[in-house]
Amino acid sequence: MIGLLPAFVVIPLIAAFILPLFGKKGKDAATILANAVILLLLVLAVVAVYSGKQGIYEIGDWSIPLGINLVLDGLSALMLLAIATVATAAMLFSARYMEQYTAKAKYLSLFLLMVAGMNGVVLSGDIFNLFVFLEIASLASYALVGFGCGHEELEASFKYMVLGSVGSIFILFSVGLVYGHTGTLNMAYISQTIQNNGGLNAGLTFALALFIVGFGLKAALVPFHAWLPDAHPSAPAPISAMLSGILIKTLGVYALSRVVFNIFGVSQATGWLIIVLGLISMIIGAFLAIGQEDLKRLMAYSSISQIGYVVLGIGLGAALIQKGEDKLASLAILGGLFHLVNHAVYKSLLFLNSGSIEMATGTRRLEQMGGLAAKLPYTRATCAVASASIVGIPPFSGFWSKLILIIAAILAGYYWIAAIIVFVSLCTLIMYLKVHRYVFLGQLPEKLQNARENKGTMLFAMAFLACLCILMGLLVIIPGLKEAVLDPAVKVLTGGFEYSRFVIGPGG
């Protein structure tokens, strides 16, 4: 398995550069090739999680710290699986949906570049390499947001690009600072140097602050969220699903937690900073979402609110580790990571639903829709499942992750955090009741009499994700699954500096 690690980056990268050669005539062949590549990645990711193998791969046989390494541990494996799952559904959906646009082969190529970049971010064990992969994924996503080349797409893409570039520059700046203070770029060796020095000095603290701002911009946490409500609705629906579902988590939350937990080490201050960022995102995202009249814009604001839950869980974990309550910390991190995976599934499903609705009706305005329940029965059913999940109605996946978060908050004695979690869930309920009320119930407008549901791959993609939404709860109920899938990822974060000992080895 470890020998196959470069395949996660290399295969989509090669395919991305072959695809544009197909041109207009070979559109179907290009679609099949892209789908095959993504399916292969899904199989590889399942194998990576299932085998439970962990290890490092040294590129070109240059031993670390001279060479660059790829690291597969529990957290990376979980993220790889999440990326591959969402990408599979979005790719299947695009097979039919992207027929509305020209230059489909180029779209597929950018899509695969984005996946290659994200896989690279998740696997990289070198901090500069992480930045390079992050830029690959970001640049592909800037281009994909503006793919329609309409008025709104270009405006959103420019806004996203400016803020995204500022975030990237902050990250590069702090990579430079870290190199200046530790003399190495390998994440494990940076962490070892910090441990040997007995903590952070002023320069490294500044670097950590820059990292939090940079990754916060990528994750769209609330003070830095301005680009997300424009960028996510303007992109084509499968890309919205990718961006909201997984891109903000890989580039933002994953990278942030890797840097904070494994490289710099947690402290009370960073933990609480992350908790506060998470809480503000939850509340403001939810309030802004309720007022929206645009279907996809509402979902985008709801993404900000949901990413707050993930960050809250992780921040709570950081603060609790520092207090020495390891059990509670792993519970909070488990809640955060489980919510991350759940949100990846149901939010991408919701965005695919919105794509299906937009394709059938030609509009995203809520007030122009109504009574579509009879016209789009399958979209309605899957959308109901996803909404129930995101709100947190018991058998569905979102319930379990929120429950774990609430239990962790209560056991740690932070009753007000638990209250806020419940309150934001109620706001989420309001916004998705609004979606159902305006889109599927009520009077069918004259214009939409001819609305038709798209069958085939689009339906299959939505059904796939809806099944996952229902089944994901099993991950924590069935005893063996949690130990196999979620616990290794939680251990990576609670272990903290164990990461450097794992990578360098006992002799290092």
Added chain:
Amino acid sequence: MPYALCFLLFMIGLYCAVVKKNMVKIVIGIMVMEYAVNLFLIMLGYQAPVQLTKSEKQLLSTTPIAAGQGPVVSDETGQTEEKLSVPSVAPILSREDLIEDENGQVKISQLFRMTTVDPLPQALVLTAIVISLGSLALMISICIRTYEKYGTFDITEIRRLKG
């Protein structure tokens, strides 16, 4: 002091990107920030010039990379002819070979480290420049397409998205 100037440049770029209303000026601001960071990275590897003695210069002038047969070096007394067993492949990177011969080898490596700049930041800057070139091209093309649609570069007039 140079670091402060570098930070100042960064702040000028940030100010430009945040305050200016013209899309092209925003792009320029971002690029100024990018260059400030590149400058910062280059300065990390900067090494102040060192005064070398004549023999040290001679020692260094036989570059360790031109391997194969060991270069002949004579020290101040002019008596010793010392063959340096320089490894033929990637000599600087394989530490075992450097330690093997104490007299000449270690001296060369220490001298080399004393008189050369750190090459890693330069490699980083090269990569960062390529990345920023890519993002610059994309940004400018988006600016051009936006101009075609809206007929202006002023972001206060390009405001369809809000809420």
